[in-house]
Amino acid sequence: MNLSQIELLQTLQETGLNLSKAAEKMHVVQSAVSRQLQLFESELGSPLFERRGKKLTDLTPLGKRVMAEISAIAQAKQNIKTIAADFLDSNQGTIHIATTHTQAKYFLPVPIQRFREKYPGVRIYMLQASPEQLIDQLHNHKADVAICTEKVTDDEMLITKHCYEWHHAAVVPQQHPLATGEISHDRLASFPILTYSFGYTGRSMIESAFKEKGLELDVILAAADTDVIKTYVRLGLGVGLIAGMAYDQIADQDLVVRDLSHLIPRSITKIAYLKQHYLPLYSQHFIEELILAGQESLENTGKNHKRQ
Amino acid sequence: MNLSQIELLQTLQETGLNLSKAAEKMHVVQSAVSRQLQLFESELGSPLFERRGKKLTDLTPLGKRVMAEISAIAQAKQNIKTIAADFLDSNQGTIHIATTHTQAKYFLPVPIQRFREKYPGVRIYMLQASPEQLIDQLHNHKADVAICTEKVTDDEMLITKHCYEWHHAAVVPQQHPLATGEISHDRLASFPILTYSFGYTGRSMIESAFKEKGLELDVILAAADTDVIKTYVRLGLGVGLIAGMAYDQIADQDLVVRDLSHLIPRSITKIAYLKQHYLPLYSQHFIEELILAGQESLENTGKNHKRQ
DNA sequence: TAAGGTTACGGCGATCGTAACGATC
């Protein structure tokens, strides 16, 4: 058993159990990986993969159990590298942030700006994805940190931190009837609605809040992206239901924002990362920066509420 | 980085950072390990060990962090081997049981007998040690399962299972005054006592029970071993305070046993093993056997109480 | 001076790449 065999098994999973692709990914010829796999299997004494003819079709029960250990090894190996690099220069490295459009555009700019100033040597990669994918990105080691709003399932492998709470808001053109007057569930539900796609940015909160009242929203447009929603609100298609922090005081002057905290329960945005994943110092500081920014935004939200 | 380097670092720890000894343990010449260590350190970019001259004196901060990952890798590697062996033949293998003399002699015979019948191909190694050492044996991978009575510290790395509860008993020669009449804390404390060494078999329970009453026992002999205690009780040195199940109805006919459950709180014997340690099927069954035997012994204890 | 660690160098074996072959869709 050796580490390249471990790596091979990992790569095989990533490539859908395709030896040729795995070989390519590992920069060796295909025959090499074929042999290594055989060697490993014969060392263990039984096959790790089910085969139809010569093709690998699935993991054997043994394979599944072994894979769990394999990924523990791969993780620890990666951690060693990261820890060492961190000791060499804790201002140099990369951080992969998995998040949604809304967070990336309306929440992250401030903390990322501050982070950049402290760690100019760290490359920041933003991975935009749907909320369900965010957690997968962590497990697949595509991302180090995920920032997500929809409920993080009670995943034993993850550490989650509270980042900030926020409410939804309605945005309408200035002449729109909803620009003035009290807003109730009924009144809101009487307009055509533009909001987030299922699974995005607290959509489930909106859904359940109205369902509880026996109402159904007439969602005529759903997008993953606040800006898309605003665009169509400006065209007069209806009422935009967006995250409160996605209203920009300056850029969105032409729209009227109405707080909906009395209609839709608050959403909670969390930070998540893998428990066994070693985060370099700068990543830990990045998370602190996020939490700090979260607290500040909470204070601002408080002010907003008073103002409205 | 490769697995033999991982192994080397482990071995170095075991040998007290002695390259020569590590080389011997790994069946390679000393120059080989010297080179491998250098290669690994230079790959990481900074040293893992503090050095005085050429000798390794200590781990660097980096080294300490890396070591934690190293042992995760070593553990996972071991697990892979065990899992594979388990699939090949789940009736073959070894189990290392760390426990104390009292458990080994008075509790384990029944479950081990039954286990042997089901798994004749499994070699059983009993490691006798003091209770503090038992847990260490798990961490050092000298033992797979520990059976211990003294409180298992809340060790995050361990899984513990309740095995059985028991009480202490007093044993005296037949003519001894304590062979008859009520037994109180005061009366018991008026005799010279023979019992377990500190840290063994519920000694702490005895200690605290009498301390609470403002009494101090006159322990004239302390041993790790119930049989030693009995031997000196027979010689008339005093009253033996032993674990209830360590009284043998037949072999100890010449001694009178007196239940002390009203004087000394019950002790709890637990089974412990490492969380990340894969236990082969037969080990899991062995643990079940222990728990079963524990429940039976509890029933017996119940009968004993009625009888006395 | 003994014990522990490093450096230099030659030899051996594990693993790779090339290439030809086999199987499956």
Next chain:
DNA sequence: GATCGTTACGATCGCCGTAACCTTA
């Protein structure tokens, strides 16, 4: 026949062992 995997064989590179050297109790 295109894709995917296996087998055979020669070449290479990594790693070990021998041995001489260095350094500190």
